[in-house]
Amino acid sequence: MKNLTKIGLGILTSVGGYLEVGSMGTAIQAGAAFRYELLWAIAIGTICIAFLVEMTGRLAAVSHHTVVAAVRKRFGIRFQIWPLVAQIGVDLLVLASEVGGASLALELATGISIRIWVLPVAILIWALLWFATFGSIEHSVAVLGLVTLSFSLAAWWIGPDWQAVRSGLVPHRPDRDAAQYAYLAVGILGATVSPYLFTFYSSGAVEEEWRAEDLMPNRIVAAIGMGFGSLVAMSVVIVAAVILAPRGIEGEMYQQAATMLSLPLGHWGFRLFCLSLFIGCVGAALELALDVSYIVGQTFGWAWSENQPPGDEARFALGYTIAIAIATAPSLAGIDPLKLTMFSMAVTVVVLPVLVGPLLVVMNDAQYLQEYTNGWIANTAVGIIVALAFVLAAIAIPLQLVAQ
Amino acid sequence: MDLVRDLLDVQLIDPNQRPIGRVDGILLDVRAGEPPRLAALEVGAVTLARRVHRSLGPAVHRFVLRWFGVSWRPVRIPLAHFGRVGVDIEIAVGDRRERRLLRLETWLSNRIVRRVPGGTETPGR
Numbered sequence: 001m002k003n004l005t006k007i008g009l010g011i012l013t014s015v016g017g018y019l020e021v022g023s024m025g026t027a028i029q030a031g032a033a034f035r036y037e038l039l040w041a042i043a044i045g046t047i048c049i050a051f052l053v054e055m056t057g058r059l060a061a062v063s064h065h066t067v068v069a070a071v072r073k074r075f076g077i078r079f080q081i082w083p084l085v086a087q088i089g090v091d092l093l094v095l096a097s098e099v100g101g102a103s104l105a106l107e108l109a110t111g112i113s114i115r116i117w118v119l120p121v122a123i124l125i126w127a128l129l130w131f132a133t134f135g136s137i138e139h140s141v142a143v144l145g146l147v148t149l150s151f152s153l154a155a156w157w158i159g160p161d162w163q164a165v166r167s168g169l170v171p172h173r174p175d176r177d178a179a180q181y182a183y184l185a186v187g188i189l190g191a192t193v194s195p196y197l198f199t200f201y202s203s204g205a206v207e208e209e210w211r212a213e214d215l216m217p218n219r220i221v222a223a224i225g226m227g228f229g230s231l232v233a234m235s236v237v238i239v240a241a242v243i244l245a246p247r248g249i250e251g252e253m254y255q256q257a258a259t260m261l262s263l264p265l266g267h268w269g270f271r272l273f274c275l276s277l278f279i280g281c282v283g284a285a286l287e288l289a290l291d292v293s294y295i296v297g298q299t300f301g302w303a304w305s306e307n308q309p310p311g312d313e314a315r316f317a318l319g320y321t322i323a324i325a326i327a328t329a330p331s332l333a334g335i336d337p338l339k340l341t342m343f344s345m346a347v348t349v350v351v352l353p354v355l356v357g358p359l360l361v362v363m364n365d366a367q368y369l370q371e372y373t374n375g376w377i378a379n380t381a382v383g384i385i386v387a388l389a390f391v392l393a394a395i396a397i398p399l400q401l402v403a404q
Numbered sequence: 405m406d407l408v409r410d411l412l413d414v415q416l417i418d419p420n421q422r423p424i425g426r427v428d429g430i431l432l433d434v435r436a437g438e439p440p441r442l443a444a445l446e447v448g449a450v451t452l453a454r455r456v457h458r459s460l461g462p463a464v465h466r467f468v469l470r471w472f473g474v475s476w477r478p479v480r481i482p483l484a485h486f487g488r489v490g491v492d493i494e495i496a497v498g499d500r501r502e503r504r505l506l507r508l509e510t511w512l513s514n515r516i517v518r519r520v521p522g523g524t525e526t527p528g529r
Contacts, residue, residue, distance in 0.1 A: 073413045073414055076455070077428070077455050078455060131525075132527055133527045302425070303509075307527060309526050310522065311518040311524045314509055314512040317517055318516065318517065
């Protein structure tokens with residue numbers, strides 16, 4: 001039973017990778033424009049992030065230190081300042097998209113303008129962080145996140161062409177519109193292999209006081225957590241492919257895409273879509289706001305924990321408070337959350353190498369990991385991910401320009 | 405022991421296992437004709453900023469002095485206070501130094517965070 005509750009951390013982490021506004025948006029667009037042809041990007045992204053999450057969870061369980069703390073010690077502040085600034089930037093951009101996404105979900109559900117919802121949403125996110133413990137946030141998001149399985153139910157219900165689904169899982173060249181195809185593939189990878197997932201996960205494992213005995217549960221949690229997110233994301237692609245693509249709906253507007261569950265699930269479909277989007281965005285926003293406080297606190301060696309009274313860790317509590325306040329600005333100014341999210345995914349991809357690269361050193365440091373340093377499989381995986389990160393970083397900006 | 409590898413940037417914890425900063429700088433005692441000796445460790449934003457860029461340290465100091473009227477000097481911790489050195493370093497610096505290490509935390513806590521409802525309560529209570 002105790003191990004079962006650990007899965008909550010895996011699911012909360014994956015909510016930020018797969019069910020947030022950007023990932024849902026790119027999955028809908030991918031299904032609507034290319035049907036099943038981009039499923040492989042989700043599959044590859046999932047394998048990469050599952051490896052990274054498992055590793056940083058292992059580091060946390062064995063050493064009771066997070067990956068950010070280990071990087072500061074091994075590389076020093078002159079290096080660490082760059083990943084820190086890059087990641088705060090990415091976290092704030094994505095957090096701003098999530099605040100906008102949750103407000104958009106409320107607009108879709110109620111018809112009341114998105115701008116009215118921005119402040120209530122921000123206050124809700126802040127209040128949850130201020131008053132709740134890490135465990136209660138983790139478990140409530142994990143349980144509520146199961147609502148998003150309604151996409152998987154719908155995908156199974158509408159009965160896609162499974163043969164085409166299977167062939168979509170293998171990377172291949174498209175027969176048309178290569179620039180848009182590559183742009184969406186990079187977008188999916190950028191939204192999935194997000195560095196805040198593993199910095200958050202390793203912080204969560206320290207919050208939950210995992211020990212070396214938890215290494216097997218850590219593997220299972222990484223696999224099930226990321227597998228869950230991946231299943232939902234692929235289901236979104238499939239539903240979009242079956243419902244939106246034949247009707248010529250491109251899915252670039254959530255307002256059009258929101259009806260995609262109505263056909264298989266009736267009038268409950270629309271409500272479930274709005275609810276899934278809201279839960280995904282709020283869950284991701286909690287994760288991102290906490291991540292800002294985590295990485296700053298760990299870099300500078302301050303006390304950091306979501307389980308202490310805010311007054312005992314004032315810098316930690318003010319960190320997420322300031323982050324949330326900054327993140328409300330774009331939506332209040334009327335910037336479309338989906339535009340913001342496309343931009344933040346491109347930025348994520350560009351800064352990815354500097355955030356993943358140090359893992360090659362840190363995960364082989366016996367002072368932290370004792371006998372649990374990376375084996376050749378894990379090292380090869382990090383090597384491939386770093387190489388992939390460099391390729392993505394090099395092509396992300398040109399692709400964004402071409403695709404537009 | 406390799407000073408840069410084993411001491412610099414290491415997490416400092418007090419005897420209650422509370423994180424109280426990191427080793428931001430190392431102070432050496434250099435005398436003619438003698439090998440350099442480790443004199444103390446430094447903790448503080450100005451030292452840290454100076455390591456990022458030489459001119460950034462004085463800039464941070466000037467900024468804090470001008471806007472907050474505080475001369476924000478790094479805290480020096482002599483070797484005598486060191487406990488076990490491992491992944492973390494445990495230090496027992498005494499109340500006065502620990503207060504100086506945590507002065508920003510204490511100021512923010514008393515001036516802002518504890519005045520907000522729920523600021524002093526353990527979450528989930």
